[in-house]
Amino acid sequence: MIRTILIDDEALARDIVKHYLKAFPDVEIVAECSDGFEGLKAITQLQPDLIFLDIQMPKISGFEMLELVENRPAVIFTTAFDEYAIKAFEVNAVDYLLKPIEQGRFEQAMQKLPAKLAKGDHSQELLEMASLSPAQNNRVVVKNAGVIKIIPVEAIHYLEADDDYVKLSTTEGNFQKNKTMSFFEQTLDASQFIRIHRSYIINLAQVTKIELKEKENYVVLLKSGIWLPVSKTGYVKLKAALGI
Numbered sequence: 001m002i003r004t005i006l007i008d009d010e011a012l013a014r015d016i017v018k019h020y021l022k023a024f025p026d027v028e029i030v031a032e033c034s035d036g037f038e039g040l041k042a043i044t045q046l047q048p049d050l051i052f053l054d055i056q057m058p059k060i061s062g063f064e065m066l067e068l069v070e071n072r073p074a075v076i077f078t079t080a081f082d083e084y085a086i087k088a089f090e091v092n093a094v095d096y097l098l099k100p101i102e103q104g105r106f107e108q109a110m111q112k113l114p115a116k117l118a119k120g121d122h123s124q125e126l127l128e129m130a131s132l133s134p135a136q137n138n139r140v141v142v143k144n145a146g147v148i149k150i151i152p153v154e155a156i157h158y159l160e161a162d163d164d165y166v167k168l169s170t171t172e173g174n175f176q177k178n179k180t181m182s183f184f185e186q187t188l189d190a191s192q193f194i195r196i197h198r199s200y201i202i203n204l205a206q207v208t209k210i211e212l213k214e215k216e217n218y219v220v221l222l223k224s225g226i227w228l229p230v231s232k233t234g235y236v237k238l239k240a241a242l243g244i
Contacts, residue, residue: 001026001027001028002026002027002028002049002050002113002117003028003030003046003047003048003049003050004021004027004028004029004030004048004049004050004051004052005029005030005031005032005033005039005042005043005046005048005050005051005052005073006018006029006031006032006033006051006052007032007033007035007036007038007039007042007051007052007053007054007057007062007065008033008034008052008053008054008057008078009034009035009054009057009058010054011034013054013078013099013101014032016100016101017052017078017101017106020101020103020106020107023107024110027050027110030042030046030048031046031048035057035058035059035060036057036059036060036061036062036064036065037059037060037065037148039051039053039062039065040065040068040069040143040148043069043073044069044070047071047073048073049073049074049117050073050074050075050076050113050117051073051074051075051076052076052077052078052097053065053066053075053076053077053078054077054078054079055077055078055079055081056079056080056081060141060148060150062077062079064141067141067178068141068142068143068148074113074116074117075095076095076096076097076109076113077095077096077097078096078097078099078101079096079097079098079099080098080099081096095109095112095116096109097109138152138153139151139152139153140153140156140168140177142168142175142176142177144175144176149175151168151170151172151175153188153189153192153193154192154203154205155170155171155172156168156169156170156193156203157169157170157171157202157203157206157222157223157224157226158200158201158202158203158206158222158226158228159181159184159193159200159201159202160199160200161181161198161199161200162176164178165177165178165179166179166180166181166183166184169224169226181195181198181199181201184201185201188201191204191241192204192205194234194237194238194241195234195237196220196228196229196230196231196234196235196237196238197228197229197230197231197234198231199229200228200229200234202220202222202228204241204242206222206223206224207220207221207222207223207238207242208221208222208223209221210230210235210238216232217229217230218230218235220238
């Protein structure tokens with residue numbers, strides 16, 4: 001049996017998928033969820049083989065939820081997303097069902113499922129691409145001690161490279177995200193966040209002082225009282241951003 005979870009805030013959309021799945025007796029629905037929080041909990045507990053996942057949901061989006069899943073199942077997106085995103089799904093070999101879902105299209109997706117299950121996770125490239133869209137870069141969703149935290153980007157003081165993670169220093173403390181510094185450099189607003197060093201990206205609103213520490217080596221002071229090193233390239237970027 002292929003164990004699946006339906007994650008969609010629209011009950012009607014879940015009902016349509018359930019109706020179509022009646023033609024596939026080898027698929028067992030083990031849970032239904034109406035938002036990303038419920039979905040993440042159900043995936044963690046039940047470890048399904050497949051999920052049908054809506055993208056635009058309250059609280060956290062389908063993309064944000066999927067980022068927090070450690071062992072991702074196969075994913076078939078159910079979406080009313082724009083054409084750009086749909087092309088991204090196709091390029092990255094992740095299937096999608098455009099709402100309103102047509103039965104013929106549903107059956108096509110299910111026919112692809114055995115090959116997708118055999119190949120494993122196909123979602124990482126899609127998540128990277130989706131995160132570059134404006135709708136995804138005004139907040140960062142993290143999981144800390146089992147609790148999901150939504151961090152508005154304006155609450156981030158600075159970001160620091162931390163092995164395979166990036167540490168986010170915020171008003172409420174430090175959090176880790178399994179991303180790269182290059183990822184955040186691309187996704188965060190370049191007028192607000194500047195990479196001052198290979199290990200640091202700062203929020204310009206937090207800058208209070210720039211000082212020359214020694215010959216051609218600068219440091220920057222943030223409102224939190226933290227001093228951070230500034231590379232030569234970072235200093236040029238910082239001066240340009242501050243208009244000095």
